[in-house]
Amino acid sequence: MNGFGARAARHIGFQVGVVLLALFVGTALLSLVWTPYAVDALQMRSKLLPASAEHLLGTDHLGRDVLSRIMVGARTSLAVGLIAVGLGMSVGVALGAWAAARGGWVDEMLSRASDLVFAFPAVLIAILITSVLGASAGNAILAIAIFNVPVFARVTRGAALAMWSRDFVRAAVALGRAPVGITLRHVLPNIASVLIVQATIQFAVAILAEAGLSYLGLGAQPPTPSWGGMLRDAQTYIFQAPELAIWPGLAIAMAVLGLNMLGDGLRDLLDPRLRLLRVG
Amino acid sequence: MEALHRRRLLGAAGAVATVGLFGPDVWAQAKDRLVIGMSLEPPVLDPTKNAAAAIRELTCPSVYESLGRIDRTGAVGPGLAASWTVSTDGKEYTFKLRSGVKFHDGEALDASVVKFSLDRLFAPGSTVPAKSLYTDIGKVEAVDSTTVKITLKSPNSYLLYNLSLGDAGIMHPKSAATNDKHPVGTGPFVFQGRKEGDSVSFAKFSGYRDAAAIKLNSVIFKVVKDPSAQVNALLAGDVDTFPGFQAPELVARLRKDARFAVVVGTTEGEVILATNNGKKPFNDLKVRQAMAHAINRKDLIEAESGFGTPIGSHFPPHNKAYIDLTGTYPFDIAKGKALLAEAGYPNGFDASLKLPPVGYAQRAGEVLASQLGKIGIKVAITQLQWPQWLSEVFKEHNYDLTVVAHTEANDLDRYARDGYYWNYNSPAFKAKWREVVEATDFARRDELLKECQRIIARDAVNGFLYQLAKIGVWKKELVGMWENSPTPSVDLTGVHWKA
Numbered sequence: 131m132n133g134f135g136a137r138a139a140r141h142i143g144f145q146v147g148v149v150l151l152a153l154f155v156g157t158a159l160l161s162l163v164w165t166p167y168a169v170d171a172l173q174m175r176s177k178l179l180p181a182s183a184e185h186l187l188g189t190d191h192l193g194r195d196v197l198s199r200i201m202v203g204a205r206t207s208l209a210v211g212l213i214a215v216g217l218g219m220s221v222g223v224a225l226g227a228w229a230a231a232r233g234g235w236v237d238e239m240l241s242r243a244s245d246l247v248f249a250f251p252a253v254l255i256a257i258l259i260t261s262v263l264g265a266s267a268g269n270a271i272l273a274i275a276i277f278n279v280p281v282f283a284r285v286t287r288g289a290a291l292a293m294w295s296r297d298f299v300r301a302a303v304a305l306g307r308a309p310v311g312i313t314l315r316h317v318l319p320n321i322a323s324v325l326i327v328q329a330t331i332q333f334a335v336a337i338l339a340e341a342g343l344s345y346l347g348l349g350a351q352p353p354t355p356s357w358g359g360m361l362r363d364a365q366t367y368i369f370q371a372p373e374l375a376i377w378p379g380l381a382i383a384m385a386v387l388g389l390n391m392l393g394d395g396l397r398d399l400l401d402p403r404l405r406l407l408r409v410g
Numbered sequence: 411m412e413a414l415h416r417r418r419l420l421g422a423a424g425a426v427a428t429v430g431l432f433g434p435d436v437w438a439q440a441k442d443r444l445v446i447g448m449s450l451e452p453p454v455l456d457p458t459k460n461a462a463a464a465i466r467e468l469t470c471p472s473v474y475e476s477l478g479r480i481d482r483t484g485a486v487g488p489g490l491a492a493s494w495t496v497s498t499d500g501k502e503y504t505f506k507l508r509s510g511v512k513f514h515d516g517e518a519l520d521a522s523v524v525k526f527s528l529d530r531l532f533a534p535g536s537t538v539p540a541k542s543l544y545t546d547i548g549k550v551e552a553v554d555s556t557t558v559k560i561t562l563k564s565p566n567s568y569l570l571y572n573l574s575l576g577d578a579g580i581m582h583p584k585s586a587a588t589n590d591k592h593p594v595g596t597g598p599f600v601f602q603g604r605k606e607g608d609s610v611s612f613a614k615f616s617g618y619r620d621a622a623a624i625k626l627n628s629v630i631f632k633v634v635k636d637p638s639a640q641v642n643a644l645l646a647g648d649v650d651t652f653p654g655f656q657a658p659e660l661v662a663r664l665r666k667d668a669r670f671a672v673v674v675g676t677t678e679g680e681v682i683l684a685t686n687n688g689k690k691p692f693n694d695l696k697v698r699q700a701m702a703h704a705i706n707r708k709d710l711i712e713a714e715s716g717f718g719t720p721i722g723s724h725f726p727p728h729n730k731a732y733i734d735l736t737g738t739y740p741f742d743i744a745k746g747k748a749l750l751a752e753a754g755y756p757n758g759f760d761a762s763l764k765l766p767p768v769g770y771a772q773r774a775g776e777v778l779a780s781q782l783g784k785i786g787i788k789v790a791i792t793q794l795q796w797p798q799w800l801s802e803v804f805k806e807h808n809y810d811l812t813v814v815a816h817t818e819a820n821d822l823d824r825y826a827r828d829g830y831y832w833n834y835n836s837p838a839f840k841a842k843w844r845e846v847v848e849a850t851d852f853a854r855r856d857e858l859l860k861e862c863q864r865i866i867a868r869d870a871v872n873g874f875l876y877q878l879a880k881i882g883v884w885k886k887e888l889v890g891m892w893e894n895s896p897t898p899s900v901d902l903t904g905v906h907w908k909a
Binding site: 177 | 637638641657659660662663708709712713767769772773775776777779780783790791792793794795798
């Protein structure tokens with residue numbers, strides 16, 4: 131990792147990504163201890179107020195403070211994204227590593243199974259799952275986790291397969307180490323950078339998916355604030371208070387942009403081959 | 411990416427060209443052509459096959475006419491029957507039909523056709539959604555070609571009204587089976603065609619008995635579901651009117667436009683916090699009273715941009731039998747908390763609130779969750795799609811609370827029904843309702859209706875919130891649209907463009 135810091139210092143995209151992510155996570159954490167107003171405090175007399183010193187981003191159609199709701203919405207997005215990607219990653223990486231280590235019919239079966247999941251658009255699967263199991267934040271997490279599994283399984287399998295043909299792994303096989311041990315000690319640590327990059331990008335996809343599901347009423351249920359839900363509420367007030375749609379839209383865009391730039395930056399910084407290409 | 415971009419641009423250019431080509435054409439025809447915007451699409455076009463209000467709005471009385479006719483004030487007048495007499499015991503109705511009435515396919519209307527239509531409603535195997543309105547009918551006889559006699563098993567003071575509903579539209583034996591796809595009736599407009607998901611079009615029926623009075627030659631019902639798209643359709647001139655505009659928050663935008671008249675009228679729609687009376691803890695009167703004290707109707711109506719009239723029972727304020735019962739359990743959080751404690755829930759309890767996908771329910775749901783939270787009831791909201799709502803809430807009664815508007819007229823009878831979704835069971839109300847139905851004197855009936863309102867208000871069966879307003883939007887040159895909505899129908903017989 132020598133020189134990572136120096137390279138990061140020259141990578142503008144990575145830095146912008148870090149700043150945006152820090153803003154996103156910081157807002158979410160801050161909302162745990164402080165918001166300007168209680169998010170569920172209805173004040174019908176002060177509904178649809180424009181931005182002012184009292185309400186920095188104005189109030190929504192039920193007189194709730196928009197800034198407070200954006201802050202708590204960040205927490206919803208962060209929680210759904212983290213848990214869903216965490217779940218999808220654990221299962222996907224395990225399956226992918228298993229497929230690469232075992233080969234044969236296991237590999238074949240898992241690959242076809244992931245093809246099957248890939249064959250359906252991810253958001254359609256999520257809509258299907260949430261409408262069958264009922265709309266809730268928990269089911270949205272499950273749905274997003276499920277379409278994350280094959281993504282991680284595939285990435286892990288591809289990268290791990292390459293590892294298995296490397297000399298140091300072959301040496302370990304020749305020494306009679308068990309496949310599980312080799313996977314944990316040699317394969318996974320060497321493909322970690324690929325997985326971290328993928329996780330960052332999937333995190334962005336998950337936030338977008340959560341917003342989409344909430345927009346359709348299938349994600350976090352009101353009155354829990356979520357950016358997608360806020361967008362949905364805002365759309366009927368588009369003539370009266372267009373800023374109601376702008377704030378959550380901007381929040382989603384910034385979070386997704388930040389994570390994508392971070393992911394791209396990480397890939398540039400962590401991938402030795404790309405680095406060489408750059409130098410060359 | 412580049413290719414996608416270019417294709418999108420081409421698409422946009424195509425759309426502009428289309429508007430340019432057909433725009434002036436539409437204007438040239440505008441004087442006898444009307445495009446009506448609707449929020450919901452009718453599943454079929456036959457009111458005897460499905461309960462959806464949209465079917466009645468499109469086809470009754472434009473296509474199907476009934477014996478009586480409900481006018482713009484909600485009063486019953488002659489329809490296909492020119493006159494009628496009622497026996498003194500209220501059990502025999504004799505209708506004299508208009509002569510010379512023809513169906514769109516040329517068939518003639520006579521008493522045997524009426525008998526066929528009415529027999530379908532209450533026959534033992536009938537699947538007509540409004541069947542229960544007609545089960546008091548004992549038999550229907552065709553006395554001669556223009557006289558129909560209906561004999562009741564017991565008097566029913568709502569019979570004339572019910573026979574004037576679209577549900578009792580007169581259909582011909584030849585076309586009744588195919589009316590769901592191709593409606594044929596005696597009304598002023600003939601079905602022309604339907605584009606699923608888009609529009610249903612009608613043309614003037616030249617054989618209508620009073621054809622000269624019908625000024626519109628072409629009527630198109632266009633489905634526009636999204637409220638913002640509805641406003642855009644009006645502003646762009648794609649649609650001439652939305653008789654039932656459902657987004658109160660957008661009215662301010664339309665009022666700014668001098669081309670449109672925005673008319674606020676009454677509907678038969680009571681918005682209620684429907685409560686599962688059959689389920690603990692809602693089976694406890696004290697709990698329901700506590701909830702009633704927690705409800706602040708002013709804020710609920712404010713969330714509807716001020717459209718709506720507070721109600722304290724399940725009865726429309728514009729009806730002359732209405733009494734104001736909003737003070738039965740006035741807004742009082744301390745009282746609500748005390749009642750909950752008395753009922754054995756000093757710390758409140760958890761409840762589910764299942765909401766259908768309509769704007770007023772979504773808004774009221776969030777406000778109610780906050781209001782009930784103040785007396786300690788922790789409400790978890792679940793948003794459902796209509797089919798889910800119909801099966802989970804309406805059919806299986808698997809719910810605690812829900813918000814919905816009951817838009818039928820005279821729908822107090824729901825409180826006397828067994829197995830209706832809110833599981834209210836009151837012998838006192840049932841007896842009182844029977845009296846209402848059998849009352850032959852209408853002044854007496856109004857008194858009984860007041861007592862019925864009081865019983866359900868006292869029992870706090872549901873949270874009674876507010877009466878929906880009818881927001882009608884139309885071009886200022888359009889004359890004759892109904893201001894109020896006494897029955898779900900878009901009656902176009904008196905509608906025309908200002909010359």
